[in-house]
Amino acid sequence: MKQKFFALFFLLSFFAFGQKINFNIKYSEQLAVFVFIQNLSDHYPENVFKTEFNQSKYNTQKYKDLISNFDKLPIDYSYSFDEYPYGSKIPMQTRDILKKNLIETNNLSDFKLRSIGILPNATIHSLAEVISVFTPIYNELIYIPNKEKFEAQLKAMSTYSGEKNMESYFQTGLIFYNSSWDPTIPFEIALYPLPNSTGFTAQAFYNNFISAVQTNLRDYKDLFSVMLHETYHILYDEQSLTVKNDIAQNFKKNPSKHSNYAYQLMNESLATALGNGYVYESLNGKAETDHWYNSKYIDLMAKKIYPMVKEYIAQKKPMDKNFIDTYIRLYEENFPGWINELDHIMTYRYILSENKKDFNTIGQMYPARSSEEAETEISMLTIEKMKKTPLTKIIIVSQNNNETLKLIKSQFKELKQWKFTPDKEFQYKILLDDKSQLLIINQQKSSLQTLFANFK
Template structure:
């Protein structure tokens, strides 16, 4: 249902498959629309951890973890108690019961035997993966211990190729796998890639502050961008690079990641990653300094590249939900973290405007001129531009060196097209705030 609803982090190939099958079934379409209305995203914040490490835990992760560990929908209902409001949980379970037969007919019945074959083949990597886990745990200096198991949860997508996804949820690594896929070595690399994300997130708190402080002290324009890409680049360099080489005795000569920036950054830092792991060294100041210098040398226009700026973003908007913004932005840009603050001038939004180091994106789709008039109190440059009943993109740096993007729209329906325009533009002109 996440995929059918077009949610962030799902496979476009799987969505296309779903749409082609019960495409004319009104009941299924209505179920998708009902699913979109169910809020399963609540965030628990870990305020005693470094602010840039995105240590909020979403109830969505807990719900997915419960699904992995449930035998059926009745079991799932009980395992979800307390994560969501009971009414929400009841509605979710009933909706899933209503559409279960669609899933069985479209996907499960035909592909279950193929998935069991995939599971059998991937299980052969278990022993070597235990050894790999111990090495990369040392590299990350993670608090994760061997007595807390990782569970790999496979789910099938009919076919042999296309765009595929994998996501970690607590200790559950949810990995999509094409039913006719045969490249088990690469798929095992994906499993280990997701494991790396968990180990990074659960680094010892002392290590997290050491990393945070180093990036703050590193006085370059590129430091925060290297930091925002570090988690994904490390997971790629280790899971798709070093671990793959450990198992296959050679590096994978294909692309390691679908995003060009992550793929390139991962391959550039790979020699350093390999050296540290082979020497049983943990991430330290030398490694982080090398990463920043590497990023700066190879991505010189990163500071004005929308693709990179959107990697970590705080969005300010009125009358919008995080899910709809996330889906619109992720259609065009790879996102590591996106946080919505609404209304724009609520006290907690003001605090974020004053203190958040990430890219600041303002989406203004009503009361346009009034909102701009208030916004100029925080960003005086905004006062030089007036709303003329046409879409407007102001992109510039504030006195703190943050990228500020102000999207002024006639109405919210313009958001997808304006984001697409930014994607095509790639870089914004640092000499001219008004981009279009």
């Protein structure tokens, strides 16, 4: 059985490297309307869709109620791939599967048929009804006024993609990540207009890339480099279990105390070096001299590893142990203080607090979030679950302080010599043997913001 499995894997890899992957650029009305309704939600910040709707004749209680009902639809479920190293594979998300089905079907009847089994039928029916009601509204307010410009853009972008051989960058990523792809599965690029805007959005999942494109966009190298950035996340995600285990072990066995946080940063750093670095430079003729990414940690690390990434691409080599060891060394030598910077280590966090409001407070203080788990119980069980992850571990103690602090001390061997005063506020930070930081906050009267600000 194992022999058959490996034979199939190598067969897929062979065909993926040897055959062209088709990039299909299209407009999906169904997806555009779905995103339009999302953006009208009270939970979304101000945006061009909300502005156009609020100024229109459709801004009535009837349609507001439909938007509210859409918000309440239970369409967000997920499951993890637990056999993979923690955080190395994106959990399945039902919302993304629904968007995929909206892109790949031509009408709502087909969408409902394709989506049966993902959610209860009643939920799928309600979702389709809301999309149906808002389709003419979206067309009147957004699509028709921008139709001529957008359709010309769509044609120009398709031509640009062909002239620049965008599929070749996909192949480059396959080799570099030592990943695989079935060439019979096309990569679907769904675009929709974004009027009165100076920027575009980007998201990729499964075999899809979606983007709202500003209607005055004429230079496409930024859009396509970002598109490939997001696509490289998919290729990283599609690495085999064997490849992912090898990568995780190479990081784990590296003696550097920085290796864990270097690992946490790797996915975004690689996608940025490849997409915003290599692809952009290839399309533009020279590298971008400004920021490649709006996080300093990702931006600086991507630029630091870029020469090595280019060397591997030129040699058509997949990332290997030598690449990982060099990557960790570059992180350690150039950014030795990062493992103590909260803006960095709080991007990957596991929070235990009996006060649920603390989760929102931390989200406001540290909005950058790549991985997050949270529990409202501090117990042997939840601490044990936390210890199994490579994330930054935050425990906020605000009641039964003495007993809870004793429990925490008993669960971490690194705290054997730790001494604390339970009736006095304090913050304590220690690098654990798994190379993740443990942050303990003993709260009495001060705000969480004040206590975090006092971390050294």
